[in-house]
Amino acid sequence: MRKPADAATPPASAPAPPAPQRGDSASTRVVRAILRGLYEGAYVPGQRLVEPDLMAQFGVSRSTVRESLKRLEADGVIEVLPYRGAQIRSLSPGEARDALAVVGLLVGLAARQAAERIGEGPDRAAFEDAWAQLQTFQDAPESFDFVRARNRFYQAMTRLSQNRELARIVPSLQVHMIRRSYKVAGPARFSSYQAMTEAILSGDAAAAEEAARVHMHNIAALIDDGAA
Amino acid sequence: MRKPADAATPPASAPAPPAPQRGDSASTRVVRAILRGLYEGAYVPGQRLVEPDLMAQFGVSRSTVRESLKRLEADGVIEVLPYRGAQIRSLSPGEARDALAVVGLLVGLAARQAAERIGEGPDRAAFEDAWAQLQTFQDAPESFDFVRARNRFYQAMTRLSQNRELARIVPSLQVHMIRRSYKVAGPARFSSYQAMTEAILSGDAAAAEEAARVHMHNIAALIDDGAA
DNA sequence: GCTGGCAATATCGTCAGACGATTTCGGTTG
């Protein structure tokens, strides 16, 4: 339908069925479907997302497609250039390291404030739930559902921090971590999460911040090993 | 035209003329006009932004209005609730302090990386220009143009850091600082900027980061004085 | 054969109008 294709259009086929998701809004469904497609490899960095194609693939109008693209752009998943459309952002190893430096600072702040304010809100139970959920993936292979559980874990932590600015920004950072799957043995990874969680639940702000930074530092080291 | 008004609709009149700005896209003009209106007090926190009103005020279609609202939401200027429209975000003193903690971390990182990478790119001249521009406001009263100059200063610094993640996020933080005008004597404020600039230009990463944190810490102190 | 320029095409930004969904408001009723 379109030109032979652009720089990158490898998978060729539709990324996912019209998404049998819940009764969310149409643009939410499209966003989620694209994120899942991204994780599953249906979209690759640099690939262009053309509005007419997305209309056909998801069976929605251009209004909805454009709304979805705006949201994905706000989350840093795609780049939109005027009159040149949207494309999946690609992260070089150096950019991934830079992004992790940012994530590390903010997650560290979230962890610290969460520990400081652990007693104030009714969100403690939600955080414990998110942690329990995350743990169920300990021995499971990396999957999109694990990524979602991890995001919910960070979201619960951020909510615990009661810092609305963090709540606004952190979601837009988590998404990056969808793409690079950091191949690390389950227990090794989970020890970081566990340290963070325990420090937060016990109200030890300094330990919580430290655990978050160590965690991000470890991931950064993995990136350097994997592609440097 | 609408109901007698909502929780807050004080200024009543249109915030600004259709904006005789440059040849940017329509949604860009609307975004800028709303930001200016926000600074000039035409919009107050909590005020609702109703799409039909904005269509009339700026003479654009609803597509454009919605596009603009999405951008303002991504920048944290407004909040959009499903089926209930957009409203100017209000920041309590506590939330302002939280937001400043976030800004402080990120600007600190930007300053540090800018100092580390000062020699690499061709952006040094742009940063010096932005600093020179900012200095012209040293003895001028606080104005929207000053805010824009300050934003360009931070943007230049962020570009200098060559950290694309920061480049993506920092703009969405600057906007907050439009609203609370921190009443502080010119020279006192500018000494912070000067310290940051000199540290960056001389490549002193630690000093640059420290200067940025001190600057944000000072602002936070002003907030606590002003409304605590 | 290669390069520059121009026309055709693809795609985007914006506009106009419409309809159902959801919330909110105001009046009626018990």
Next chain:
DNA sequence: CAACCGAAATCGTCTGACGATATTGCCAGC
């Protein structure tokens, strides 16, 4: 006076269209 219910307001989405801009392919000239 409080709960209920209908009307209005507003939003989310759809359809179709037009000009603006970028990209592509073709052709002429060197």
